[in-house]
Amino acid sequence: MKFKHLYLLLAILGFAYTWYFNIQFYLTETDTSITNFITLTKTTLPAQSIVADLSVVVITFLVWMIYESFKLKIPFWWVIIPLTFLVAIAFSFPLFLYMRANRLEKIEFEKSYN
DSSP states (O other), X not given: OOHXXXXXXXXXXXXXXXXXXHHHHHHHOSOOOHHHHHHHTTSSHHHHHHHHHHHHHHHHHHHHHHHHHHHHTXXXXXXXXXXXXHTXXXXXXXXXXXXXXXXXXXXHHHHHTO
């Protein structure tokens, strides 16, 4: 199995795992607004720690992802930005790694035929 397939599998897992809990939130809460969702992430110190941790990870990922996308000329790289916030970093990060692996394969293929 190529690493790109592992990345794709992890993206699917990241989508399913995070959205399982998001769906639980929508099924159990009476106030399902984004404001309430964000407020609930601040209810405990461990939750605040995780939010702080993920915030730094997201910023670092986006900076690197944009740089890498321009460097490798990855098509449709920009779609990762909204997916990071609309779905989850657990989905968008491995999805970007999959896109990057595809681009690197294409570059390698083009080099071998030139």
